[in-house]
Amino acid sequence: xxxxxxxxxxxxxxxxxxxxxxxxxxxxxxxxxxxxxxxxxxxxxxxxxxxxxxxxxxxxxxxxxxxxxxxxxxxxxxxxxxxxxxxxxxxxxxxxxxxxxxxxxxxxxxxxxxxxxxxxxxxxxxxxxxxxxxxxxxxx
Numbered sequence: 001x002x003x004x005x006x007x008x009x010x011x012x013x014x015x016x017x018x019x020x021x022x023x024x025x026x027x028x029x030x031x032x033x034x035x036x037x038x039x040x041x042x043x044x045x046x047x048x049x050x051x052x053x054x055x056x057x058x059x060x061x062x063x064x065x066x067x068x069x070x071x072x073x074x075x076x077x078x079x080x081x082x083x084x085x086x087x088x089x090x091x092x093x094x095x096x097x098x099x100x101x102x103x104x105x106x107x108x109x110x111x112x113x114x115x116x117x118x119x120x121x122x123x124x125x126x127x128x129x130x131x132x133x134x135x136x137x138x139x140x
Contacts, residue, residue, distance in 0.1 A: 007064030025102035
């Protein structure tokens with residue numbers, strides 16, 4: 001019988017580990033000049049403090065833990081969550097690079113980072129360039 005891997009939620013250290021990862025991520029977004037375009041998107045929305053809370057809730061469920069985001073918002077559709085945000089290829093890639101840096105700073109095992117980043121990268125590509133009407137935000 002094949003043994004089941006622990007969830008990414010468990011591998012990241014549960015709620016505390018995900019909260020730490022999200023804090024590292026948003027510290028990068030706020031402080032790294034290379035993430036300035038992503039920071040502006042968050043300032044145009046509900047702000048970074050709000051995003052820290054909501055992303056922690058979202059990632060807990062996304063990675064196999066408690067589905068707090070669903071409890072608060074009724075769904076966890078990543079495309080719907082970001083439908084109002086003009087996510088370009090540039091900001092998507094900044095998001096991916098910033099999260100990659102956060103994983104490095106968290107000092108997580110490479111196999112955990114690889115597993116989590118694969119799922120996050122897939123989600124980031126789903127979010128890119130979508131709004132409620134499915135109209136592209138990016139200009140040619």
